Amino acid sequence: xxxxxxxxxxxxxxDASMVFNPGTPGEVAALDHVDLTVEPGDFVSLIGPSGCGxxxxxxxxxxxxxxxxxxxxxxxxxxxxxxxDQDYGMAFQQSGLFEWRTVTKxxxxxxxxxxxxxxxxxxxxxxxxDLVKLPxxxxxxxxxxSGGQQQRIAIARALAxxxxxxxxxxxxGALDEMTREHMxxxxxxxxxxxxxxxxxxxxxIPEAVYLSDxxxxxxxxxxxxxxxxxxxxxxxxxxxxxxxxxxxxKITEVxxxxxxxxxxxxxxxxxxx
Amino acid sequence: xxxxxxAIAILLWEFYKAVGPEDGGDIFGWRIxxxxxxxxxxxxxxxxxxxxxxxxxxxxxKVWQVLLGYAWYTFRMAIAGLALGVxxxxxxxxxxxxxxIVERGxxxxxxxxxxxxxxxxxxxxxxxxxxxxLPQWTSAAALAAFLSFFPVTVSTLRGLQSAPAASLExxxxxxxxxxxxxxxxxxxxxxxxMVPGLKxxxxxxxxxxxxxxxxxxxxxxxxxxxxxxSQKVTSQPASVYAAVFAAAVLGLIMFGIVVAGESIAMxxxxxxxxx
Ligand SMILES: Nc1ncnc2c1ncn2[C@@H]1O[C@H](COP(=O)(O)OP(=O)(O)OP(=O)(O)O)[C@@H](O)[C@H]1O
Ligand SMILES: [Mg+2]
Numbered sequence: 001x002x003x004x005x006x007x008x009x010x011x012x013x014x015d016a017s018m019v020f021n022p023g024t025p026g027e028v029a030a031l032d033h034v035d036l037t038v039e040p041g042d043f044v045s046l047i048g049p050s051g052c053g054x055x056x057x058x059x060x061x062x063x064x065x066x067x068x069x070x071x072x073x074x075x076x077x078x079x080x081x082x083x084x085d086q087d088y089g090m091a092f093q094q095s096g097l098f099e100w101r102t103v104t105k106x107x108x109x110x111x112x113x114x115x116x117x118x119x120x121x122x123x124x125x126x127x128x129x130d131l132v133k134l135p136x137x138x139x140x141x142x143x144x145x146s147g148g149q150q151q152r153i154a155i156a157r158a159l160a161x162x163x164x165x166x167x168x169x170x171x172x173g174a175l176d177e178m179t180r181e182h183m184x185x186x187x188x189x190x191x192x193x194x195x196x197x198x199x200x201x202x203x204x205i206p207e208a209v210y211l212s213d214x215x216x217x218x219x220x221x222x223x224x225x226x227x228x229x230x231x232x233x234x235x236x237x238x239x240x241x242x243x244x245x246x247x248x249x250k251i252t253e254v255x256x257x258x259x260x261x262x263x264x265x266x267x268x269x270x271x272x273x
Numbered sequence: 274x275x276x277x278x279x280a281i282a283i284l285l286w287e288f289y290k291a292v293g294p295e296d297g298g299d300i301f302g303w304r305i306x307x308x309x310x311x312x313x314x315x316x317x318x319x320x321x322x323x324x325x326x327x328x329x330x331x332x333x334x335k336v337w338q339v340l341l342g343y344a345w346y347t348f349r350m351a352i353a354g355l356a357l358g359v360x361x362x363x364x365x366x367x368x369x370x371x372x373x374i375v376e377r378g379x380x381x382x383x384x385x386x387x388x389x390x391x392x393x394x395x396x397x398x399x400x401x402x403x404x405x406x407l408p409q410w411t412s413a414a415a416l417a418a419f420l421s422f423f424p425v426t427v428s429t430l431r432g433l434q435s436a437p438a439a440s441l442e443x444x445x446x447x448x449x450x451x452x453x454x455x456x457x458x459x460x461x462x463x464x465x466x467m468v469p470g471l472k473x474x475x476x477x478x479x480x481x482x483x484x485x486x487x488x489x490x491x492x493x494x495x496x497x498x499x500x501x502x503s504q505k506v507t508s509q510p511a512s513v514y515a516a517v518f519a520a521a522v523l524g525l526i527m528f529g530i531v532v533a534g535e536s537i538a539m540x541x542x543x544x545x546x547x548x
Contacts, residue, residue, distance in 0.1 A: 059442075062446055064442055064445055064446060083446065083448050084448045086447060086448065088446070090442075090443065090446045092439050092442075092443075094437075094439055096437070096439045096440055096443055098440065098457075098458070098461065098462075099542060099543055100461045100462075100464070100541070100542060101461075102541075109447075109457070110447055112457075113447045113449055113453065113457075141541050141542075141543070143543040
């Protein structure tokens with residue numbers, strides 16, 4: 001789909017800082033000299049305490065926020081150009097479906113904006129509905145679906161244009177545990193089938209470990225990356241993976257990294273006072 | 274429901290007519306208790322029968338036939354006024370949603386504009402209409418639009434600003450232009466908010482036309498009929514109420530048109546109430 005050569009990195013954040021309301025009493029250093037590289041096909045999770053800048057980092061990659069310092073490359077282009085070219089799809093915690101559009105029309109939205117003709121759009125929507133296993137819900141309205149189904153439609157919308165990169169901000173946060181695990185497996189299958197690169201924000205350690213090739217652990221005040229944990233569970237993960245010893249070992253590793261990051265954040269907080 | 278409340282209104286009217294003082298009454302020297310004689314408060318059945326009476330000075334036409342003609346005339350002006358009001362109202366709302374600074378500069382003046390009595394404005398409108406060489410009925414349509422644009426502007430503006438931040442961010446992530454975002458997101462999101470504004474506008478438009486008819490003269494609609502009949506009140510006291518009734522029905526029809534539009538536009542929306 002993209003003209004990126006295999007050597008081009010999917011995401012390259014170099015020395016990025018993000019300061020909100022600079023020079024005012026409400027000044028917040030949401031990101032402080034952050035470096036992050038994501039290779040094509042990688043699944044990378046961002047995890048860390050609330051307010052450590054995970055969403056901010058995702059928005060910076062998506063070019064919805066301009067970093068105050070540093071540079072961001074997506075698919076070898078500037079983040080701005082990548083947004084214009086719609087090199088990524090996005091999914092948020094709230095499914096954010098348009099309530100006045102049918103499921104089909106919602107999935108079509110990014111294709112419509114790209115100027116695809118009706119026939120091509122319909123074909124793609126059918127393909128996406130099959131992918132998220134809701135083939136016969138196309139003519140329903142979003143509010144007629146369950147929360148998990150809505151979230152699947154939002155993912156279908158994010159993937160509809162076959163973007164090489166998927167940015168997700170706590171997309172399963174509102175779901176119950178069973179649906180959540182089910183969605184995680186489906187997301188992995190979809191990504192394996194399409195070769196999509198994913199940057200995924202989550203609060204759940206097991207979720208991060210189960211999904212990711214690498215878990216990026218962040219700390220707050222100011223937002224920094226403190227550790228990157230590689231998860232070598234292989235690509236073929238299924239329900240058995242969740243009982244795997246390595247899985248537990250990695251969960252512990254991430255938890256300790258998180259605890260360390262929180263303690264160091266607290267230590268900094270004390271110093272600051 | 275509509276008929277039940279009508280029945281109650283008739284009962285109250287007849288009850289008061291039966292027990293109230295024939296010559297009215299004073300409270301602390303003020304004459305505020307209405308007389309209940311047949312000139313001031315005709316029986317409701319007299320009013321109803323009035324529709325079938327011969328209209329004075331209209332050949333062999335009945336009152337209802339004359340009123341129907343008047344009502345159709347007023348209706349067309351009200352529709353034209355509403356259309357213009359909606360066009361201007363939505364236009365202003367879009368303009369204000371686009372430029373925050375315009376909203377701050379313009380909105381206070383729009384509010385002030387609504388405090389100007391229509392009667393004070395009517396002569397000016399006539400002068401302008403005359404200089405533009407437009408037909409007379411456009412005065413009424415313009416004044417109807419003047420009354421109806423405001424609720425449309427306010428409700429549409431609020432609706433356009435109601436789009437959730439996450440949805441706006443989504444459109445941003447598609448690098449969608451402001452106009453595309455307006456068409457695909459802000460405008461559809463505004464529809465439920467616009468409905469109450471349009472309902473107000475529809476009835477305001479009828480009021481605008483009727484007031485213009487009464488103030489300016491020369492336009493022979495329902496408003497003209499109320500004045501005309503009130504001058505003949507001695508011979509046919511109930512005919513004034515017949516004209517008022519026609520005006521009320523006209524307002525209801527305009528309202529009904531908006532309600533019909535609403536049920537089409539909101540057919541597949543979730544059933545939740547918006548403020
Ligand atoms: N638009 C904004 N204006 C000002 N400050 C902001 C803005 N957005 C985020 N912040 C601040 O930046 C910091 C990081 O916010 P961010 O939303 O990235 O955190 P997060 O890691 O996603 O938290 P959570 O896990 O709770 O979602 C917070 O302190 C927040 O208050
Ligand atoms: Mg967040």
